[in-house]
Amino acid sequence: xxxxxxxxxxxxxxAAVYKDGRADVVANDAGDRVTPAVVAFSDNExxxxxxxxxxxxxxxxxxxxxxxxxxxxxxxxPQAEKYIAESKCSITEKNEKLNYEIDGKLVxxxxxxxxxxxxxxxxxxxALGSDVxxxxxTVPFDFGEKQKNALGEAAVAxxxxxxxxxxxPSAALLAYGIGQDSPSGKSNVLVYKLGGTSLSITVIEVxxxxxxxxxxxxxDSIGGICFTEALAxxxxxxxxxxxxYDVTGNPRxxxxxxxxxxxxxxxxxxxxxxxxxxxxLYEGLDFDCNVSRARFELICSALFHKCIEAIKKLLQQAGLxxxxxxxxxxxxxxxxxxxxQQLIKELFPAVELLxxxxxxxxxxxxxAIEAGILLGKDNTFLDDDMLSVECSAKxxxxxxxxxxxxxxxxVVFPSGTPLPARRQHTLQAPGSNSSVCLExxxxxxxTLVKEDxxxxxxxxxxxxVKEGGLxxxxxxxxxxxxxxxxxxxxxxxTGKCEAITVEVAS
Numbered sequence: 001x002x003x004x005x006x007x008x009x010x011x012x013x014x015a016a017v018y019k020d021g022r023a024d025v026v027a028n029d030a031g032d033r034v035t036p037a038v039v040a041f042s043d044n045e046x047x048x049x050x051x052x053x054x055x056x057x058x059x060x061x062x063x064x065x066x067x068x069x070x071x072x073x074x075x076x077x078p079q080a081e082k083y084i085a086e087s088k089c090s091i092t093e094k095n096e097k098l099n100y101e102i103d104g105k106l107v108x109x110x111x112x113x114x115x116x117x118x119x120x121x122x123x124x125x126x127a128l129g130s131d132v133x134x135x136x137x138t139v140p141f142d143f144g145e146k147q148k149n150a151l152g153e154a155a156v157a158x159x160x161x162x163x164x165x166x167x168x169p170s171a172a173l174l175a176y177g178i179g180q181d182s183p184s185g186k187s188n189v190l191v192y193k194l195g196g197t198s199l200s201i202t203v204i205e206v207x208x209x210x211x212x213x214x215x216x217x218x219x220d221s222i223g224g225i226c227f228t229e230a231l232a233x234x235x236x237x238x239x240x241x242x243x244x245y246d247v248t249g250n251p252r253x254x255x256x257x258x259x260x261x262x263x264x265x266x267x268x269x270x271x272x273x274x275x276x277x278x279x280x281l282y283e284g285l286d287f288d289c290n291v292s293r294a295r296f297e298l299i300c301s302a303l304f305h306k307c308i309e310a311i312k313k314l315l316q317q318a319g320l321x322x323x324x325x326x327x328x329x330x331x332x333x334x335x336x337x338x339x340x341q342q343l344i345k346e347l348f349p350a351v352e353l354l355x356x357x358x359x360x361x362x363x364x365x366x367x368a369i370e371a372g373i374l375l376g377k378d379n380t381f382l383d384d385d386m387l388s389v390e391c392s393a394k395x396x397x398x399x400x401x402x403x404x405x406x407x408x409x410x411v412v413f414p415s416g417t418p419l420p421a422r423r424q425h426t427l428q429a430p431g432s433n434s435s436v437c438l439e440x441x442x443x444x445x446x447t448l449v450k451e452d453x454x455x456x457x458x459x460x461x462x463x464x465v466k467e468g469g470l471x472x473x474x475x476x477x478x479x480x481x482x483x484x485x486x487x488x489x490x491x492x493x494t495g496k497c498e499a500i501t502v503e504v505a506s
Contacts, residue, residue, distance in 0.1 A: 004136075006120045008037060011195065014034050014361060017127055018372035018375075026123055030049065034333070034361075035120070037065070037116050038056065039115050041062045041103065048116055053065075062102050063088070064100055068113070068151075070083045070091075072150030082220075090102075109150070118158040135155065135371060137160075137166075138167070139151060141167050141200065142393050144483075145482075145483050152165060163370075164371075168193065169191040171365075172191045172329045172366055175365040176357070179208075186207040187326040188325050190203050191331060193331035193332040196225055196333070197225055199219045199222050199223060201216065201217055201311055202217075203215045214320070215318035215414075222310075224265075224334030231296060232258045235289055238287075239287050250282065253282045256281055265296070268337075271293070272293050276290070326352070328353050329362065331359050331362045333360035341353065392421075396411070396412055396440065396477075398427070399438075399440075422479075426474055427473040427489070428471065429473065431471055432465060433471065434461070436460045437460075440455060440456040456500060458487055458498050458499075463494070472491075474489070484501060484502060486501045487502070
């Protein structure tokens with residue numbers, strides 16, 4: 001029996017099929033193994049993939065890109081606000097839900113994702129020559145319950161039978177059989193995913209076939225598109241130097257340069273130089289420019305530095321050294337860049353760098369292998385019974401006040417904590433207070449706690465006032481497998497107690 005693994009990224013989507021004990025990525029109708037996650041709307045027709053992307057210059061306001069960034073999010077969400085500000089498609093809110101406004105019609109992000117999933121399903125079924133709907137889809141580690149639900153609903157609406165959602169780093173490990181081929185012993189694996197719009201780094205402890213996330217971080221300020229933009233800016237400078245025209249303020253011209261820069265960037269991963277030619281870039285002038293790999297590396301040197309510093313920062317957060325990492329898995333199309341691979345090798349000189357599977361195909365292959373496991377057809381590669389451990393997606397923190405009266409935050413559930421989990425925390429407050437307020441926050445990074453990250457507070461009232469002493473409030477926090485959080489606060493002296501339950505904390 002066959003099954004499908006689908007990875008929907010911000011910029012691209014990819015499908016792999018599992019059949020006869022192996023997983024392979026399948027090519028779409030254009031012959032490409034990766035499909036742009038771009039949907040264009042025109043004259044009651046929806047076009048998905050390369051054709052939509054190529055025609056975007058002429059149909060900018062009706063072409064949806066990066067839909068994954070807004071899935072399951074609502075107005076007021078910082079990520080959604082950033083997306084809306086950058087979107088060339090008009091986005092409006094109706095009934096507390098965000099929708100694209102296209103030719104006077106409202107189209108939900110879920111409907112756009114459904115079209116992309118439908119394309120992936122069609123691609124997989126064409127390769128298999130049969131109707132196969134059993135699918136495992138991948139989700140980023142930092143996706144909350146709403147984002148997961150929206151992604152799952154879009155896949156189901158496309159006619160897929162979702163067997164399971166699997167975190168992207170776990171899928172990457174499965175693709176290489178890590179922890180399965182030699183189940184005994186403990187090792188640390190760093191999964192480095194440089195996708196189109198973000199950089200995600202995760203350190204996973206593999207112990208007897210069980211994966212445990214030690215630390216993870218996603219940086220939305222850097223992705224493959226940043227390298228493309230840097231190269232496009234260089235091309236604009238070269239055009240200005242040759243023709244004395246500044247096109248950086250012309251959206252149409254810059255879109256053409258972005259398309260040319262992206263093609264050149266891909267070429268430079270395998271060739272020493274690439275030619276950038278744009279027909280009628282501006283005022284009828286054609287533009288032709290050759291870019292060497294050395295020039296590209298110089299243009300993007302600051303970006304490379306940022307990509308490597310992110311690894312060092314994560315290791316520091318996890319309390320690990322480079323020597324503590326045993327393997328590095330590369331994911332995401334932009335991790336193909338030779339200079340980046342070289343810098344990672346220099347950081348981990350004694351570590352095996354796994355890139356034999358094309359980085360933009362690793363995650364869907366892992367998802368397809370997982371689908372094969374769930375169908376019970378992979379007796380030789382992996383055990384049929386697989387333990388799935390849900391983890392908290394974000395850091396959960398308690399707000400307290402230090403001796404100087406300054407706010408301080410203490411992490412009670414670090415992101416990646418296996419669920420269910422229970423924590424105890426003693427909150428101290430001045431005895432002169434008759435009430436104590438406990439506030440809970442969530443954050444992707446404990447150093448970046450924002451006021452809008454507060455998701456719950458519990459107030460213990462009518463406490464006995466005592467001068468010169470302290471109230472000791474015992475807080476017990478229990479997070480269940482579904483992400484719900486139960487909090488109990490008890491005054492140690494009087495036994496006075498308050499409790500709340502937050503449906504989905506993370």
